[in-house]
Amino acid sequence: MKRPSLDSILLASTDPRRLREWYVAALDPEETADVNQYGVLRFGGFHVLIDSRTDISDKNPEPGRVILNFDVADARAVAARMDGLGVTWLAGLEDRDGSLFATAIDPDGNYVQIIQLSEAHRAAMAQR
Numbered sequence: 001m002k003r004p005s006l007d008s009i010l011l012a013s014t015d016p017r018r019l020r021e022w023y024v025a026a027l028d029p030e031e032t033a034d035v036n037q038y039g040v041l042r043f044g045g046f047h048v049l050i051d052s053r054t055d056i057s058d059k060n061p062e063p064g065r066v067i068l069n070f071d072v073a074d075a076r077a078v079a080a081r082m083d084g085l086g087v088t089w090l091a092g093l094e095d096r097d098g099s100l101f102a103t104a105i106d107p108d109g110n111y112v113q114i115i116q117l118s119e120a121h122r123a124a125m126a127q128r
Helices: 016-027 075-084 119-127
Strands: 008-013 031-035 038-043 046-052 067-071 088-096 099-105 111-116
Touching: 008 016, 016 038, 016 046, 016 075, 075 088, 075 099, 075 111
Parallel strands: 008 046, 067 111
Antiparallel strands: 031 038, 038 046, 088 099, 099 111
16 A cells, blocks of 8 residues: 655635745745646645635634745745845744754745755754
């Protein structure tokens, strides 16, 4: 039996076009597409699907429940691009033993973390 694999996440929004434009501008996905009613953004092998819903509020009331983590090659450049978009930061860019982390808040109130792991941190993870 084939094991399940996590392929995507659906972000529901009252303004899906605005949310999609933000993710495209802030994080530069490898691919963008419209599939039926969904805006599909591909980051590596993972897809972020953006759709509208009428049973949600404009802002996520519990954004800490799910945090989107993006592995980036240059956290400083991504943070600067996000600053240019006027992003609100939950936690600004910080160095944690050589790895860089920051948590932004998207237009719907979701938490979006950018992570640039140091080579030492990647090597330690690979040894586990």
